[in-house]
Amino acid sequence: MVYINKLAEHVGQEVTLKGWLYNKRSSGKLQFLMLRDGTGLVQCVVFKGNVSDEIFESAKKLTQESSVEITGTVKKDERQVGGHEIDVKELTVISIAEEYPITPKEHGIEFLIDHRHLWLRSRKQWAIMRIRHRIVKAIRDFFDDRGFVLFDPPIITPNACEGTSTLFETPYFDLGTAYLTQSGQLYAEAGAMALSKVYTFGPTFRAEKSKTRRHLTEFWMVEPEMAFYNLDDNMDLAEEFVEYIVQTILAERKEELEILERDTTNLEKVKRPFPRVSYTDAVEILKKKNHAFEWGNDFGGADETVISEEFDRPVMIHRYPSEVKAFYMKRDPQNDKVALAVDMIAPEGYGEIIGGSQREDDLNKLLERIKEHNLPQTFFEWYLDLRRYGSVPHSGFGLGLERTVSWICGLDHLREAIPFPRMIYRNTP
């Protein structure tokens, strides 16, 4: 058995393919079967003169998505999808599909997500999943090649990581209510103190009642955390990281980006250095553009888009008002009003893809912050231990996988960036 994406190695040879009928057309003595096998598409030509009557009739009976085994000769043909064509000699039906619900006509988005298990077979969804995989691999390769150690944080946690968002709850035996993690960061900090540079990469959860196209209740996040890194080191790493991801996909997933009809002009510009502007300067940008905004507030999606339009590549906004940022972020020693935080905003309106900071490494200041934020100190004792026993300057950030997939693929909504999306009104199929 040969896979369609390996046909180039078999030109002129007889091969056996196994797959599904993607679509077909016929004209008299010829039937053109478009076969998909999960690795690609190829046109298989059934010519009445070349096959038995029985095979010609079987081919006629194939419905969309029927499974089939086809043997034939590989011909190079640049005009065809994938650059090859199969001259069919043998054809065995594996299973005739019932009438397939997804047809070339337009379907509503709810219908398609209801049939997500089948929709994934469509060419565009196939391309997105292959790009998603390659992004994940680029992320892991990036950190693995730079001496980071993977550090899987727990999903079930006894308390809120940041104490801010709404969390999913689960009863945990005799220990009361536990929560699904919204970030592995605090645990990653413990990891960095043990292993120097670590990254977490797993699912995270937010039970926010956000219905926007930028929100999923379940999404994957990668979070590097580095001992002895300050905010500048953190930004250097973040821009190298995002450049690496984007350039890798441009080089390795050309075919898939073409299927998605992604205009890659802007992606090609994603090269270091990225612009770095302070929050205060970003507010000035908004004011210059007559976009109403007051210093001290957090940026919303619309604000981010306006700021990002000033630049031709991702922009890093740093030093946010401490008030709008999490308790664990270190304040700027030069200006107590701002935290050593950084957000990276993707171009083309895709919003925040990275959020990070240098962490507060002073035990007493961290204790103060916990009190100010009305967080239960007892839950954070283990985290405070990281400052009691050999505290060091350290930093890290988180990148949302689905937002990155969505940006690189040019998708309108995060729901297509993950195999089975979870939103506030959907947890099926």
Added chain:
Amino acid sequence: MVYINKLAEHVGQEVTLKGWLYNKRSSGKLQFLMLRDGTGLVQCVVFKGNVSDEIFESAKKLTQESSVEITGTVKKDERQVGGHEIDVKELTVISIAEEYPITPKEHGIEFLIDHRHLWLRSRKQWAIMRIRHRIVKAIRDFFDDRGFVLFDPPIITPNACEGTSTLFETPYFDLGTAYLTQSGQLYAEAGAMALSKVYTFGPTFRAEKSKTRRHLTEFWMVEPEMAFYNLDDNMDLAEEFVEYIVQTILAERKEELEILERDTTNLEKVKRPFPRVSYTDAVEILKKKNHAFEWGNDFGGADETVISEEFDRPVMIHRYPSEVKAFYMKRDPQNDKVALAVDMIAPEGYGEIIGGSQREDDLNKLLERIKEHNLPQTFFEWYLDLRRYGSVPHSGFGLGLERTVSWICGLDHLREAIPFPRMIYRNTP
């Protein structure tokens, strides 16, 4: 700044290291500081004649786990840990640690897990985490290099995957109760029909009240699923996979295995082909050894150990009684009483590390099974669609990450195989 695991590139040079005091001893004019930086250990020698009085005094004040920046010359010295030593010239204290709770004396396991965030800094835990990372990378490389597509299944699911184990529950907005996944397999099957060969790799959850050393409530599982694979293909892949993981770790994590004092004699034997015995023959092995067991029951940990002792490498037991296996497993066309299932049992008493099967691809038989198992058909309609629309023979298996880490590292209990273990009586820190 230079990392300790790169010192070989800097012999004779002056370098700056940043890290934590692992331990120290002194004798008159000499202080020997063992420094750890997360990448390794190195002895730093502070000689009174080489440094200012101030530096010599600072070094004296360093407590275990205090953080420090040290500048000095790298000397090659094979007798020392890591093969190098540092002649200290400068030393700056970053932070003096409070009295460290984990000392070289013996601690109870509960004490250590209570301090897991610090225990991870110990040499053995450090080695386990680095081996865990390398196993994860080996797993991903194995599948990536063989044309598999990563396919992340949902964690929050509307129903029980196998309908057997106890699940963690979570209220899901207006949609009622949702559950934490215990396996991504059913979703992976949808993925395989779209992408041919896929693998899932993520956290899974079991709320079983098992208190054994082989159980965690939260653990990572990798699950490949392949269209057009039968049980034999599945076993071929499983043995190639496990051989690859073990041989990669032997080659790439020698130092860490030495730290763990792992006798690698048995690991070196993990080479294909692995023995394959039918369940029925395995029962005969038990009987021959006068180990009481009746055909038709499932093997327990003790049974598995007795069987595995017959072999010098992992053993694959196939064709289990259909009664003890999940509803989705295909029955042997030659013998309806057994399912085309396979479990792989690790040597040295480490138990089942892989469970897999060929899947039932016949719609009507699958419908029957769902009825027999009293499962709600409505929840499985999407899964049944995979048989309605182009059903094909397909197979897959799951490998438990922590059991694999535990086996390769030679650990007594799964709790040390994951950064922050979750058990029925523990969800902290």
